[in-house]
Amino acid sequence: MMEARRGDGEVATWAKRMALLHPAWLLLATLVPILVPFAVRSITVLGVTLLLLYWLVAMWLILGWSYGIYLVARHVSEQRELGCGRDRRWVFWLAAATLLPLPTALVHFPPGVDVLRDAVGGVGALSYFASFWLAAAALVTAEGHPVRYPTNRAVGTFLLIVYSFIGAWYLRPRIRAVLDAPPADEPVRLD
16 A cells, blocks of 8 residues: 655655645536536447546546545644544545446346445445545544544535535635644643
8 A cells, every 4th residue: 555654754745735636626527527418419338438437537536635635634633643543544445446346337247246246336335435524534633623423513524525526615725724734732622
């Protein structure tokens, strides 16, 4: 697995770049597959396949963005000695891997293979949204709010990540603020 930290304890540059990805890219990744069918008069099998592959890449982009938020927020939380819980990067990797059968959604297989593909898709959907929750909880924790139970701030951040094409515009300043904030001199009180 790719290590997200450098030797000096700083989070990797690619994680910061993904966390601070310009919201226009996420908007473009979401809008293109929605608008393409309206621009094309007839869709061929190749067109449908390319559209499904594009959706796969777009979903990986959004997943990579949330993974960058997760890594940056965990790094900041560890620097400030906030309780950030166990490292659950494997959820992001599981979500990325289980998205691979997505382009085969329109192909009919024997019933046993269809059930297996649908089960993998279900696990992929659960891990995809779980990764959004992990990123939201990590960001809220890095901001100094404990997330031991679903708080309104964590739920709101989760919804901003789910609706990334709009939420990224609101989350980017929060991520910058977390990255630019000086380390706390005293521990954060949780009463």
